[in-house]
Amino acid sequence: MYQWDFTFLFKYSSLIASGIVVTLAFTIATIVAGALLGLIIGMARLNCGRFISGIIVFFVEIFRCTPPLVQLVWFYYALPVLMQVEISGISAAFIVLTLYVASFYAEIFRGGILSIDRGQWEAARMLGMRYWPMMLTIILPQAIKRMIPPFMNQSVIQLKTTSLVSTIAVPDLLYNGMLITAETYRPLEVYTCIAIVYLALLFPATRIAERLENKLKVGH
């Protein structure tokens, strides 16, 4: 029978803590940047002609239909060779995770806007509202309510996806766990601990998301 012993982990608490900081920093930074980029992409697809829209779809689908791990490795190893520039692990990780989440956010934003009944657009236009006032006062307030649940869901996935950056030596929670394992040869305790930390970070987030969702259902 395996003898569990978690006590040695206290020695590594600062490494775990710094891993949490890196993981959270990557999550928040890529969610914020991804949301902005996703908004731009989503709006561009709604407002541009078929040609530009087609180009956007092409790039969005590359990021939606390839594994983020492959994207990460490609950006870290292949792109520097092609462009003859050096990209640090952190930059590559930030760029890839941002583009990846932005491609999903873009579809969430676009879908949310398109889901608003045609009658709402017509009523706003009928009243003489121009595009942006109509968007800001009529369409977006309704669309955002519908976007929030899938947005939260995608953001939860994003936190977990950041663990991939460990493969290109970015010292996130998982990478630091791997360091501790290499030093202590106790992977069971280490990875159990890492899993619990991820759970502790995300469980409150999913609760908040659910509460928010229920609140939106009741409200107008």
Added chain:
Amino acid sequence: MEANTQMAQAGREKMIDIIGLNKWYGPLHVLKNIDLTVRRGERIVIAGPSGSGKSTLIRCINRLEDFTEGSVIVDGTDLAKTTRRLDLVRRNVGMVFQHFNLFPHLTILENCTVAQRWVLGTNRAKAAEIAMHYLERVKIPDQASKYPGQISGGQQQRVAIARSLCMAPKVMLFDEPTSALDPEMIKEVLDTMVDLARDGMTMICVTHEMGFAREVADRVVFMDRGEIVEQNDPISFFRNPREERTRNFLSRIL
């Protein structure tokens, strides 16, 4: 008497002038050579079987619907030549939809003030004052702080009328305003429309309510399969329909 009113009408300026209007949806010819002139203060009822192009026609008047050929001139502005600032034309043309299309996330009062504030730049207090004035006219000022989902269909449609009136439109278009309503709510909406007609509003109503047509219309326009089959004052229209298709239609709905 009849001749006198017609002479008076003829003297009034043209509010809407539709000339040679054609529209195709792909191979489908949905509006065929429509000519229709509506003068200031005139009340027109457009009747006809479903799919005859009535709604499409009035939706061309504020360009919610594009058209293929012809002109639609609204108060001197030719919509066929206007591509950039349609909003300037639209603010003068109110419209009431079959399904109300109130903004569900805004209160009744906000439904009536949002366009005033964003389109006309009216300040908050003045916009609310105008909104309350029209909500009183449609007899629901007490519901102002509720949301559309909390009031009945008839009340929602009356709010939709008030919402349009707040923009001080020169013309009001009604697209089957009572078709989605429970029977007991139809009257309250029709009464509101009759009031509006009495006040001299230029109105074009697509409706199956022939009682309303008899009571307020200056002219009934009958459409079938994308064309205007005949038009006449309501008394002659109902008593002596000239065309076979009109007689068929009337025999089915009266």
